[in-house]
Amino acid sequence: MVPLTAIDKADxxxxxxxxxxxxxxxxxxxxxFYAGLVRRKNVVNTMVAVFAVACVVTLTWFGLGYSLAxxxxxxxxxxxxxxxxxxxxxxxxxxxxxxxxxAPHLPEAAYALFQAAFAIITTSLIVGAVVERMRFAALLVFxxxxxxxxxxxVAHWVWESGGWLNQLGALDFAGGAVVHVNAGVAALxxxxxxxxxxxxxxxxFEPHSLGWTAMGTALLLFGWFGFNAGSALSADGRAALxxxxxxxxxxxxxxxxxxxxxxxxxxxxxxxxLSGMVGGLVAITPAAGFVQVxxxxxxxxxxxxxxxxxxxxxxxxxxxxxxxxxxxxxGVGGIAGSILTAVFADPLIAGxxxxxxxxxxxxxxxxxxxxAATAGVLVLIRxxxxxxxxxxxxxxxxxxxxxxxxxx
Amino acid sequence: xxxSERVAVAAHLHVVLRRKTGRVxxxxxxxxxxxxxxxxxxxxxxHAREQQDEELARLARRLQDSWSGDxxxxxxxxxxxxxxxxxxxxxxxxxxxxxRYIGGLR
Numbered sequence: 001m002v003p004l005t006a007i008d009k010a011d012x013x014x015x016x017x018x019x020x021x022x023x024x025x026x027x028x029x030x031x032x033f034y035a036g037l038v039r040r041k042n043v044v045n046t047m048v049a050v051f052a053v054a055c056v057v058t059l060t061w062f063g064l065g066y067s068l069a070x071x072x073x074x075x076x077x078x079x080x081x082x083x084x085x086x087x088x089x090x091x092x093x094x095x096x097x098x099x100x101x102x103a104p105h106l107p108e109a110a111y112a113l114f115q116a117a118f119a120i121i122t123t124s125l126i127v128g129a130v131v132e133r134m135r136f137a138a139l140l141v142f143x144x145x146x147x148x149x150x151x152x153x154v155a156h157w158v159w160e161s162g163g164w165l166n167q168l169g170a171l172d173f174a175g176g177a178v179v180h181v182n183a184g185v186a187a188l189x190x191x192x193x194x195x196x197x198x199x200x201x202x203x204x205f206e207p208h209s210l211g212w213t214a215m216g217t218a219l220l221l222f223g224w225f226g227f228n229a230g231s232a233l234s235a236d237g238r239a240a241l242x243x244x245x246x247x248x249x250x251x252x253x254x255x256x257x258x259x260x261x262x263x264x265x266x267x268x269x270x271x272x273x274l275s276g277m278v279g280g281l282v283a284i285t286p287a288a289g290f291v292q293v294x295x296x297x298x299x300x301x302x303x304x305x306x307x308x309x310x311x312x313x314x315x316x317x318x319x320x321x322x323x324x325x326x327x328x329x330x331g332v333g334g335i336a337g338s339i340l341t342a343v344f345a346d347p348l349i350a351g352x353x354x355x356x357x358x359x360x361x362x363x364x365x366x367x368x369x370x371x372a373a374t375a376g377v378l379v380l381i382r383x384x385x386x387x388x389x390x391x392x393x394x395x396x397x398x399x400x401x402x403x404x405x406x407x408x
Numbered sequence: 409x410x411x412s413e414r415v416a417v418a419a420h421l422h423v424v425l426r427r428k429t430g431r432v433x434x435x436x437x438x439x440x441x442x443x444x445x446x447x448x449x450x451x452x453x454x455h456a457r458e459q460q461d462e463e464l465a466r467l468a469r470r471l472q473d474s475w476s477g478d479x480x481x482x483x484x485x486x487x488x489x490x491x492x493x494x495x496x497x498x499x500x501x502x503x504x505x506x507x508r509y510i511g512g513l514r
Contacts, residue, residue, distance in 0.1 A: 037513060040430045203434045204509040275514055311514045325514060397430075 001089065001096040008105040011234045015103075015110045018230025022117035025223030026054050026124045033216025033278075034128050035407075036209045037271075037324050041397025042132045043208050043407040049127045049136070053143040057123045060147045061116045062088075068148065069155040070100060070115065075164035077153050088112065102161065103233050114230060115155070121227075122179045123147045128324035129187035132205075133197050133394055136402050138387050142377060146186065150373045154182050154366050170362035171345060171354040173242070174231035176286025176337045177366045184331020185367045186374040187322055193378050194387055196321035198394055208407070210270050217274040221250055224281045228288035238349065242288040245296035246281065252297045253280020256304025272308070279307030279329050283337030287344060290354075295344035299337065306336045331367075338363050414474045415439040421452060421467045422506075428464060429455050435506060442475050 031050040035043045057065075062085050071078035088109040089098040098108040123143050130139065157163040158172045165177075172178055197205070207213065228246045232239035257276025258268045283303030284296055291299065310332030311325040322328065342354040381387060388394070393401035400406060418438035425431045431451065438445045452468035455461065 039432060199434075201511045202437060204432060204506040205513070206432045206506060206509050207513065271514060308514075312512065315512060315514075325512075328514075 001091075002099050002104065004095045004097055006099075006104070007097065007107055008234075012106050012110050014235035014239065015106055015114050015230060015233060018226035019110070019114040019117050021223045021226025022114070022121060022230065023054075023223075025220050025227060026117075026121045027051060029216050029219035029223055030121065030124050030127075031216070032212045033220060034131065034324055036212030036214075036216060037128075037207045038131050039205055039397070040208045040407065041399055043399060044403050044405045045136070045398035046127070046131050048403060049131070049134075049139055050124050052136075052140060053124045053127060054120045056140055056143045057120045057147045058116060060144050061119045062112065064148050065119055065152040066112050066115060068152040069119075070102060070112075070160055072101060072160060072162045075162055075167060076157070078156055078160065082112075102159075106233065111233075114233075118175060118179060118227075119147055119151050119155070122151055122175070122183045125179075125183035125326055125330055126187045126190060128326040129191045129322045130194050131323045132398065133194060133388050135386060135389055136398075138381050138385055141381050141384070145377045145380070146374065149377060150186065150370055151178075151182065153373075154178050154369065157365070158362065165362045165365060168358055168361065169352075169354060170358045171290055171341050171352070172286045172338065172362065173289035173341075174228045174285045176282070176334045176341065177362050180282045180285060180330040180334030181338065181363055181366050182334075182370045184327040184329075184334055185370040187326035188318070188320060188331060189371050189374045190378065191320040191322040191327075193375065194321075197323065198391065200321045207271070210274075214270060214274055217277060220278060221247075221281065224250070224285075228285060232289055238289055241293070241349070244293055245284055245288055245291060248293055248296040249284035249300035249303070250277045250280040252300025253277060253283065253304035253307070254300075256280075256301045257308045258304075260305050260308045275311060275325070275329055276304040276307065279303045279333045282307075282330050282333030283340065285334070286338045287341040290341060290345040290349055290352075292344075292346050292349070295346070299340050299344060302340060303333055303336050307333045335363050335367075411439065414471075417467070417470050417474050418445070421448070421471050424464055424467055425452055425455075428459070428461065432506075434510070438471065445471055445475055 031047045034050060035046045038046045064083050067080050067082035068078045071081050073079040091097070099106065100108050100111045103111045123146055155178050157165040158170065158178050160166060224246055225243050229239040229243040232242055254273050254277035257279060258273045261272040262268045280300040280303050283299050287299060307329050311328030314332065315322060315325060315328050338359045339356060342356040342359045345353045347353045378387065389398060389401065415435070419435045422433045422435045422438070425433055433448050438448055449468045449472045452464050456465035456468060
């Protein structure tokens, strides 16, 4: 607890705005992005899934996740000292307020909220791999368990000052590994364990609305300014730099993907441009607070091409039905961005650089844990209920079969 | 019925099914796989019965007849000739745009 006068109001204002921006990335950014890509008969289910996951993770985060992630107990996991909504004390009578040791200039409520938005979007990203076939109840249970068992420990390793990857010196400014590699690998595991959608590989699965996906991408871009610049936890020059490199990397990556697609397939596509932009945003995420603007161009160009490869050639080689290419864009983009952070990090910015080896260790550790723990969560759920809807429900569409609603 | 004509009929049914029921079908597969085509015909006829949709029923029967070798029923020759040429163009467009979504979005 600290006196109210110890709180920096400008930084607090910025972090609260950034929290709202990150939440906007999920609601409705991811909701629109994903709902535009599924078939028309599954649009409502996709949106319900994203909104419901956000609600579930909000409660699990403030109930358990925040405490496990951001208390300094061990290099592997925090304690329960901040669990059950115990972290947000405001005592107006004594003019004191609780703060996190990681951000003593902010009210802990603001810091915990900012981190909640990250937990929400990370879990929501996985929805993209299981759409059009996962049972809704199973998804809700998955979200609750995954956010606590998988996301919280990984966040602890990387962002808690005593976390083992943090101590190793791995750099991850805003979540290249914690969010994107983590969610991407989890999505791939889910896709393998769920099995393919009926008709995959023989029937065309036409997107419901690329216009929705474009609007979702625009909201993702807008919110990503909060995601990256907000991770500076301060309204200062480093946040402004992170703000700029975010836009630059997204633009470079969008053009890179579009250019590669134009060469390989003969035409640029809207989905390609949008996917490239998202790939660039993913790749700049770990690097946003450590690189100069010129480096962001290179990160974006490389990420655009690499994510195109990840969502096309690599996807087909892996053989899993990762419905909306979560691994191809977020997983591959996160891995590329994490490694490129070491290549392009400028010690002048934050007084530190990183080695490619440390970044590789971080990526490998997060990927391995995410894969194993996600598989464990799915196995546990499968003991309680089926993961997939039945064949009739899948063919009829999840909107009608699970929600008795239809998008017109 | 020649293959190209069956593709044209399948493409026309694809367009109408998508517009009226939201169902997206594999046009090329409808034209070369009888079992799949029969399944889509059954789906279309059921929907046509529920919604009293003459156009959908007519197209479904045309596709069905294209497989049985029977002449199409309840279609005026002049109307068929005019609609088939535009349907062939439409079929090519649909095949070009839909096929890219087989096995992946990107």
